[in-house]
Amino acid sequence: MCDQWTRQLYALAVNRAAPADVLLRLLGQEDDCARRPVPQRAVLPQEVIEAILVHPDPQIRKAFAENAHADPDQRARLVDDPSKSVHLSLAVGPMPYREPVPPLPDWAYERLLNHPEALVRQELFGWGGRPPAHVLVGLADHEDPLFRLAACRDAWHELPDEARQRLLHDDDRExxxxxxxxxxxxxxxxxxxxxxxxxxxxxxxxxxxxxxxTRELAERLVAEGERLAAIAGNPSLPPDLVARLAVDPDPAVRLVVSARPELSEADRAAIDYTVDPEARLGTLEWVWERREDAARLRQCARSAHTWLRRSAAVCPGLPADAVELLAEDEDFAVRLLLAEFHPAPPPELLLDLYLGGTHRAVGMLTARPGFPFAGLAARFGDSPDPEHRMLALRDPGLEPELLDRLSRDPGTRNAAARHPRLPVARIRELLADPDEHTAAAAATNAALPPEDMRRILDRAGVPEIQVNDRTSG
Structure with missing residues (x-):
């Protein structure tokens, strides 16, 4: 459990306005719970990066290796780290939710690909940030089959024809x-x-x-009847076998058939299928392949088939009229997917889903472009629901009087304590609040003066930073 000082130190570590000297002191103190956020920050002064790279605790250096916001050139400097565990973290790389990560420089991948530890080399091709295709192309003839395997899986379309032929006849089965x-x-x-x-x-x-x-294989697979849900969507399945599977006793098979691309709306309606509102259906591959085809996406958006509409909702090329249509869709998942994935989701859709949705994903919709924060103070400042009152804090036109009131409201006090337009005097009052959660929230406020941050460090007994020689970890 975190005590009062640990909570406030953690809050300083994530305070986006914390100056370099505060961050350096946090790095030098012993409480791991409070110092670990420093190397994970989105923005780090160069002198703090230098201290992280030579920090005696390999866990701090590993955290920087996994920082999705860090400059790849800076992260790449860890290839010279004495700790193999740090090299492993660098190979795995950052794995942020739905965000691309810039690749390391080519020279860093070359060093990791030649690492003496097999596990480090293997993790380069694991679940994390894999080397870019242009790096993998050069591995198609590598003596290690693991490297050739990576070239197959992640750079196939970049390979010359002769390299593809060699891989198709490779000595290694995998x-x-x-x-x-x-x-x-x-x-x-x-x-x-x-x-x-x-x-x-x-x-x-x-x-x-x-x-x-082949016709023979398709007939055999259908006759066996064991993997029909997978086969039912195969583009090469002969029409007569498609028709047979359209009346299969298994509803999962009929559902897949009903979503085939060649079917008309009448064909789909003739199939006895249902889409459970709670069903988690992946995006149809044939729709995603046409993700910039406005005409095709309009057809999917107008379809009576929920799966087609859900698939269209995630496509960036969805035209404005189809966006407007899907924003009013009867299926909650269609509306949520549109809100999550479209480059410009309708603002009112974002707000409606946030207010009325129970899915865990709706809480992240305030980060989507176009969320309508303007006017929320007047709309929700006096709402009986504290979650709605907190929306008022996001209004750029929030009046000082309402901000002060929300900072004294038990339901919104902690959120208001983080508001950057809160007067310094009020931030200091909240910093001294007996509720340690409120005090910690105030310590995250970017308007907190640096001298107040330093006083927190002094009261917590945090010494000046001492950078030691790094160890092998």
């Missing part, structure tokens, strides 16, 4: 499988081979969905 998976949508022979090789594995389902099927 490399051959990965290469065959890349070409199976157009290659019946390799689809047949893959289904035999991958039987029972999770990768088999992808081949069944996308691989080009």
């Amino acid at each position: 490399v051959r499988l990965a290469a065959a998976e890349q070409v199976c949508p157009e290659d019946e022979e390799r689809t047949t081979w893959l289904i035999g090789e991958l039987e029972g594995s999770w990768r088999e389902a992808d081949v069944l969905r996308t691989g080009r099927l």
